[in-house]
Amino acid sequence: MEASHxxxxxxxxxxxxxxxxxxxxxxxxxxxxxxxIGLSFIPFFSSMELTQKTLYEFFLPALLFISAYKYPSAALRKHGGVIGLLSTGGLIVTVGLLGGAIYYLASPFLALPFIGALIIAAILAPTDPISVTAILKQASGDETIADIVEGESMINDGTSIVVFTTLVTIVSSGKDLSALSVLGDFLLVSLGGIAIGLIFGWLVCKAVHYTHHKEFQVMLSIVLAYGNFFLAEALGVSGVLATVTAGIMLSWEFTHTNKEDHYRESLDGFWDIVEPTLLSLVFLTIGIIAPKYLDIKHLLLAFLIFIGSLIIRYIVIQLSLFTLPSTKKMGQSDALLISFAGVKGTMSVVLLLILETVNDENIQFYISVSFIAILLSLIIQSFGIYPLTKKLSK
Incomplete structure (x- = not known):
């Protein structure tokens, strides 16, 4: 990306x-x-690219850290059970069910291997309701659903990339992995990332009190957001979960920090500028590169997959809410709102770009169908959440 761009x-x-x-x-x-997408037809922007490395290593750690440290620790304590269930077991079940649906839906179009259907499902499983949560709160006046959606999206990014990486490894190696080895790798990568996030989050929570200069405190938060991420990745565990865990630790610290330290105000002053800056660059660039990945002949299948993903997400959420005692009182309208608020976004695009590096004859098909489904989710669900919320609130 050039300076003029x-x-x-x-x-x-x-x-x-x-x-x-x-x-x-x-x-x-x-x-x-x-x-x-409109800018992509202007020659000035024709040279722009968005690589998996740039999106994953530059944009993602900051966006994850911002959402985690801003997430209220009281909401996590209150909704921790349903958030944990939806973002781990719920996501894995979603990938399995959606993979089966994609395998069935794709059969009239081409002979899609089941592992390929699971890969597409893993790309579409993570949620990214960046602006949807604010709209939910505005439309309903109730923060419960928004807090659940935001908390789920914060953690399921880490789960989704572990699931996706496992599936891609199977495709790349051509070998079947045993359920035991897959589970072992999943636990190692996930728990390892959480452990690193806890350790370094705790260290920064203590270190921040050694200085009252807000500039240095902000510098330390940058080190935590990115250093934590790269350390975890270097050790072969989840950098996503490490960064999210560290951000949650920092959020918890805010409830125990002397207000005279003004640490929260210092961080907000910096990261509130960084967030819209990164979001502008990320989503505009996604639009600019989108046309080269889109194949209109896959539109019907992508639309069917998008509808299938909404239905399966609703079923999984309804079952999850019914399973937990704390959420049994939540009704079908709550499940519908949580389902519809699960917009696909940045993490799905990251996984899609990672897929470009895989050597498989069906990769371009996976990418095109997934990208169209992501765009459908981003546009239809983001614009539809306000009228849906208002209708169900009545």
Whole structure:
């Protein structure tokens, strides 16, 4: 990305986020993506690219850290059971059921291997409701559903990349992995990432009190967001879960920190600028690169997969809410809102770009169908969540 591209994209992002402050139910990500698709036809932007490395190693750690440290620890304590269930076991069940549905839906179009159907399902499993949670709170006045959706999306990113990596390993190696070895790898990568996040999150929570200079405190948060991520990745465990865990640790620390330290205010002053900046660049660039991945002949199948993903997510959420005593009182409308708020976004695109490096004859098909389904989710669900919430609230 050249400097001239950067300045133009930031200016567009500024305009979109400014409009958002004056408009009702205005979801920025799909607006930015649609603008990006329009920009892709302008020669000035033809040289722009978005690599898996840039998205995964530069944009993702900061966005994950921001969502984690801003997430209220009281909400995590209150909804921890349903968040944990949906973002781990619920996601794995979703991948299995959606993979089966994709395998069945794709049969009239091509002979899709079942492992390929599972890979597409793993790409579409993580949620990224960046602007949807704010719209949910605005439309319903109830923070419960928004907190569950946001907490789930924060953790299921880590689960999804572990599941996806395991499936891609099977395709790349051509070998069948035993259920025991898959479970062992999953636990090692997940728990290892959480452990690193706990350790370094705790260290930073203690170290931050050694200085009252807000500039240095902000510097330390940058080190935590990125250093934690890269250390975990270097050790072969989940950098995503490490960063999320460290951010949650920091959120917990805010409830025990002297307000005179003004640590939260210092961090918010910095990261509240970083977040819209990164979101503008990410979603505009996703839109700009989208046309080269889209094949219109896959539109019908992608739409059927998108509808199937909504139905399966609703079933899994309904069962999860019924299973836990703390959420049994939540009804079908709550399950429907949580389902519909599970928009596909940044992590799904990361997984899709990782797939480009895999040597398999069906890879381009996987990428095209997945990308169309992601865009359908981003546009339809983001724009539909406000009227749906208002209707169900009545």
């Amino acid at each position: 950067l300045i133009v994209l930031l200016l567009i992002g500024y305009i979109v986020f400014t409009i958002d402050n004056h408009a009702k139910a205005f979801p920025q990500p799909p607006i930015l993506v649609l603008i990006g």
